Amino acid sequence: MYGKLARKPIVWLFFISVFAYVGSEQGTADWISKFLAQYHGFDPHTTGATAISWFWGLLTAGCFIGMLLLKIFDSRKVLIGTCTGALLCVTVALFGPANIAVIAFPAIGLFASVMWPILVSLALNSVSEYHGSFAGILSTGIMGGAVVPLIIGRIGDHFGLRAGLAFLYLTFGCVLSVGFWARPIVQNATVTLKKTAVQAVA
Numbered sequence: 001m002y003g004k005l006a007r008k009p010i011v012w013l014f015f016i017s018v019f020a021y022v023g024s025e026q027g028t029a030d031w032i033s034k035f036l037a038q039y040h041g042f043d044p045h046t047t048g049a050t051a052i053s054w055f056w057g058l059l060t061a062g063c064f065i066g067m068l069l070l071k072i073f074d075s076r077k078v079l080i081g082t083c084t085g086a087l088l089c090v091t092v093a094l095f096g097p098a099n100i101a102v103i104a105f106p107a108i109g110l111f112a113s114v115m116w117p118i119l120v121s122l123a124l125n126s127v128s129e130y131h132g133s134f135a136g137i138l139s140t141g142i143m144g145g146a147v148v149p150l151i152i153g154r155i156g157d158h159f160g161l162r163a164g165l166a167f168l169y170l171t172f173g174c175v176l177s178v179g180f181w182a183r184p185i186v187q188n189a190t191v192t193l194k195k196t197a198v199q200a201v202a
Contacts, residue, residue, distance in 0.1 A: 001133045011137060013181070014123035018141030020174035021115050023148025024086075027168055028112075029055055030149040032105045035161050040098035047102060054106035062113025069114065071191050076179040079118045083176035086111035090168050115175055125184040144171075 005011045032055060033048030042048055069078045086108050093104035123138055124131050148171060156164030 001130045002137075005127070005130055005134055005137060008127065010126050011134065014119065014126070014178075015137055015141050017119055017175055017178050018116075018123070018138050019144035019147075020171040021112075021119055021144070022142045023144030023151075024168055024171040024175065025059070025109075025112055026145035027148040027152050027165070027171065028090075028105065028108050031152055031156075031161065031165055035093075035165060036098075036102060036105070038161055040101060042098070042102065051102055051105050055109040057109075058106050059109035059113045062110040063117075065110075066114030066117070070118075073190065074187060075118045075122060075184075076182055078114060079122075080176060080179035082111045082114050083172055083179065086115075086172050087169065087176070090165070090172065094162050094165055119175065119178060122178065122182045122184055125186055126182065128185065 029052060032051050033044040036042040036048050036051060037044045042051075066078065066082075073081075089104045089108045089111060093101045093108065096104060120135075120138055124134060127134055148167070152161075152164040152167050154164070155167060
């Protein structure tokens with residue numbers, strides 16, 4: 001089973017995408033406090049810790065918003081929209097003023113919240129067999145959460161933490177690309193106002 005899956009390019013593409021997503025999530029959370037302290041002088045034990053807690057809080061809350069969006073829009077469009085929002089927040093967080101950066105960093109979590117379930121569902125919906133084994137391969141991609149923060153730190157050691165966190169453009173960009181090349185066998189069911197109106201009349 002693993003041999004057959006390994007010969008499918010789509011399997012590797014989704015593995016890399018999951019790797020990139022988890023790396024983006026952890027890479028952001030791990031370096032928020034350090035960035036705010038280094039570039040804006042915020043206390044890492046108060047403002048920095050609060051920003052991190054808001055990041056995880058919004059990451060959780062965003063899941064509920066994501067479920068609603070997936071009832072209305074195609075999952076690929078939701079993924080493109082949330083990735084675009086996350087990249088905009090990254091830009092504002094890295095290059096904006098202190099009072100904006102402290103809000104933009106946690107906001108990344110809000111946009112990132114829906115990416116994991118969409119990636120996994122699109123992946124499993126892109127192959128016709130061996131879904132259990134494929135799920136195991138995808139789960140292995142969580143190693144990105146250990147690798148990407150390290151890469152950010154290494155880049156930061158040589159070129160500054162702002163340059164290091166700019167690596168998130170690559171990882172979030174990788175997730176964004178899925179919205180363009182994914183071809184699920186079955187699209188997620190959505191509810192439209194037109195359908196609702198017809199049902200109401202019936």
